[in-house]
Amino acid sequence: MQNNFTLSCREPVFEKLLADLISCAIEPGSQIQEVQAAARYGTSRTKLREAFVDLAARDFVHLQKNKGAVAAPMDAATVYSVFEARIAAEKAASALAAVRVTAEEKAALKAFAMELEQARSADDLDAFFAIDRAIHDALATFSRNPLIAAQVQLMRAHTARCWHFYKDRGLRESADFAGVTAILDAVAGGQPKEAAEAMHRHLSTYLAAFNEMLTNQFEALKWV
Secondary structure, eight states: OOOOOOOOOSOHHHHHHHHHHHTTSSOTTOBOOHHHHHHHHTOOHHHHHHHHHHHHHTTSEEEETTTEEEEOOOOHHHHHHHHHHHHHHHHHHHHHHHHHOOHHHHHHHHHHHHHHHHHHHTTOHHHHHHHHHHHHHHHHHHTTOHHHHHHHHHHHHHHHHHHHHHTTTTOOOOOOHHHHHHHHHHHHTTOHHHHHHHHHHHHHHHHHHHHHHHHHHHHHGGGO
16 A cells, blocks of 8 residues: 655655654654663764654654653554545645646546556556555545645655554555546546535545454454
């Protein structure tokens, strides 16, 4: 799924920390030791603390008295909160894109559709998810609303973190070729309501995969 993500920032330490948080190289819920982290990322403790503040503002870390920065925990409530926010943001982005898309951008959407069909014919899941990420990025841009686009980008980063944490814990996803195609058709056709509804259905397929995995985990607890 969304397993490849960065958020832009001026400081390299922010990018490096974010990448490790998203990939769960820094375990959710763990304390980030300042001395070791400063050495690992080749930065000063001052710049490290500034990065912690920026990451805390985006809810990737929590700043705790006498403990410093702690990687945000990961649980079912986190997953549902992320998708609640992401679905709202991406529905708005797709609806606005349907209203504001240009002829040149429609051509780009057509190219995406052709790439999707090639990936579907080859049963290439890696290609699908790469194209899917590119489409979500494009629609956020085509919305021409930087605030919504920034929220989409942030929620996609949080989704990627959820994916990395649960991918070895029973998460099973499938490629939603039809759903993405429906989004492209609605946006290219200038249909904002249909675009928003198609986006909601598409993202709901990912949420359903998380929900199934989490439900299975809870059921397994009966036998532990």
